[in-house]
Amino acid sequence: MLTPPELVWLLAAVAKRDRAAFERLYVATRAKLYGIVLRILRRADLADEVMQETYLKIWNSAGQFDPALASPITWMVAIARNRAIDMVRKKSEVSIEEESDVLEVAADSPDPLAKREMTEELRRLLACMGRLEEERRRLVLLAYYGGWSREQLAARFEKPVNTIKTWLRRALLEIRECLGS
Amino acid sequence: MTDETDSPDMLAAEYVLGTLANDERTRADALRASDPRFERLVRYWEHRLGQLHAMVQPVEPPPDIWARVQARVAAAEPGSVMLPPDPERTAQAEGNVIRLHRRLGRWRRTAAGLGALAAALAAIIVTAAINPGLLPAPLRPKPVEIAKIVEAPATAGRFVAVLQQNAASPAFILTVDVASRTASVRRVSAEQQPGKSYELWLVSDRFPAPRSLGLVGTDDFARPTLAGYDPSTISDATYAVSLEPEGGSPTGAPTGPVLFAGKLVEAVPPAP
Numbered sequence: 001m002l003t004p005p006e007l008v009w010l011l012a013a014v015a016k017r018d019r020a021a022f023e024r025l026y027v028a029t030r031a032k033l034y035g036i037v038l039r040i041l042r043r044a045d046l047a048d049e050v051m052q053e054t055y056l057k058i059w060n061s062a063g064q065f066d067p068a069l070a071s072p073i074t075w076m077v078a079i080a081r082n083r084a085i086d087m088v089r090k091k092s093e094v095s096i097e098e099e100s101d102v103l104e105v106a107a108d109s110p111d112p113l114a115k116r117e118m119t120e121e122l123r124r125l126l127a128c129m130g131r132l133e134e135e136r137r138r139l140v141l142l143a144y145y146g147g148w149s150r151e152q153l154a155a156r157f158e159k160p161v162n163t164i165k166t167w168l169r170r171a172l173l174e175i176r177e178c179l180g181s
Numbered sequence: 182m183t184d185e186t187d188s189p190d191m192l193a194a195e196y197v198l199g200t201l202a203n204d205e206r207t208r209a210d211a212l213r214a215s216d217p218r219f220e221r222l223v224r225y226w227e228h229r230l231g232q233l234h235a236m237v238q239p240v241e242p243p244p245d246i247w248a249r250v251q252a253r254v255a256a257a258e259p260g261s262v263m264l265p266p267d268p269e270r271t272a273q274a275e276g277n278v279i280r281l282h283r284r285l286g287r288w289r290r291t292a293a294g295l296g297a298l299a300a301a302l303a304a305i306i307v308t309a310a311i312n313p314g315l316l317p318a319p320l321r322p323k324p325v326e327i328a329k330i331v332e333a334p335a336t337a338g339r340f341v342a343v344l345q346q347n348a349a350s351p352a353f354i355l356t357v358d359v360a361s362r363t364a365s366v367r368r369v370s371a372e373q374q375p376g377k378s379y380e381l382w383l384v385s386d387r388f389p390a391p392r393s394l395g396l397v398g399t400d401d402f403a404r405p406t407l408a409g410y411d412p413s414t415i416s417d418a419t420y421a422v423s424l425e426p427e428g429g430s431p432t433g434a435p436t437g438p439v440l441f442a443g444k445l446v447e448a449v450p451p452a453p
Contacts, residue, residue, distance in 0.1 A: 074231030
């Protein structure tokens with residue numbers, strides 16, 4: 001992965017329709033985005049389609065990226081996740097993966113880049129998530145990494161959907177309060 | 182549920198997390214487009230929760246995705262279908278940069294602060310600037326746009342675009358009178374597909390996303406309105422037809438494949 005300033009620079013070039021920069025951006029970010037969407041969709045054909053839509057969107061919206069509001073990678077990750085969630089909600093037949101496999105990711109990553117990517121912001125977020133009740137932390141992680149819906153979470157945790165919604169929102173509210181403004 | 186958990190902030194948070202029910206998600210999508218305050222909340226959560234990406238193991242995608250991304254980029258912007266560079270195309274690209282100028286204002290301010298970095302990167306970028314046109318032929322995207330002048334009952338300031346996939350089979354012919362901002366679309370060979378509609382889009386640098394001009398092809402003639410667009414937007418835009426669910430795109434943006442596209446060619450110059 002390139003450094004954030006390098007990615008900012010590439011996105012600026014992509015906004016000016018620089019195809020070489022676009023290819024470089026793709027090479028630098030494709031494995032990260034594919035890992036994210038594949039984990040949510042769990043089907044290569046759907047993940048391929050979402051990857052295409054994601055990069056098309058990046059190409060078309062690079063001019064809207066605002067370095068004051070996001071880092072390049074969180075901006076691109078958000079586009080990819082958003083598309084993947086849209087897709088997974090439309091394809092209800094996509095089966096739910098074993099939970100342990102989803103959570104493994106968050107527990108311990110062999111990704112050599114992770115250390116470099118351990119930003120101050122990530123440290124703060126993890127500290128805040130660490131303060132959540134364990135079950136609620138698992139809800140948030142399953143939703144974030146696995147793209148689980150409220151219904152899927154409700155089935156897994158054997159709770160009504162409305163309870164899951166309340167738990168999710170309380171967890172998110174706690175995260176928000178912990179992170180401060 | 183308390184008021185606090187029912188706030189727009191929590192709606193944005195759950196939207197980003199991806200757990201909203203489908204109808205709430207649709208509403209949140211609409212809010213994003215219409216309410217800048219809500220969009221800021223979404224950006225906040227995207228950035229905060231997005232930090233979690235660092236723990237996802239990267240997975241190398243299949244190699245052919247890049248070629249398909251390039252093909253779709255080219256299809257969305259037929260004016261810059263990837264071909265070996267030629268002077269005319271370069272000039273056109275520069276024109277695009279000029280048109281992007283205003284939108285890029287913010288970018289330029291950012292870029293100014295990055296001047297030193299840019300210099301340091303220049304060498305890398307030059308090395309990386311492998312012309313996509315040098316791709317082996319099978320990987321090159323199939324050009325989907327060939328615009329040509331057709332014989333049309335021409336009046337002053339009339340433009341024509343042939344929207345087609347290949348030269349042998351024009352699918353739609355779009356005729357535009359820029360002065361009066363009226364247009365007509367004639368279906369030539371595009372076949373009706375059961376349960377699907379063809380939707381016409383205006384694609385312009387001036388807008389972040391394609392603008393729908395309505396459905397075409399249900400009758401042999403359609404009269405999309407261009408009243409909301411200024412003449413230079415109309416004449417510079419690319420026109421594309423996508424295949425959508427019956428009744429048109431449910432999202433307001435093209436959701437199906439872009440099958441045909443073309444740019445306007447001046448059939449007769451405006452009267453002096």
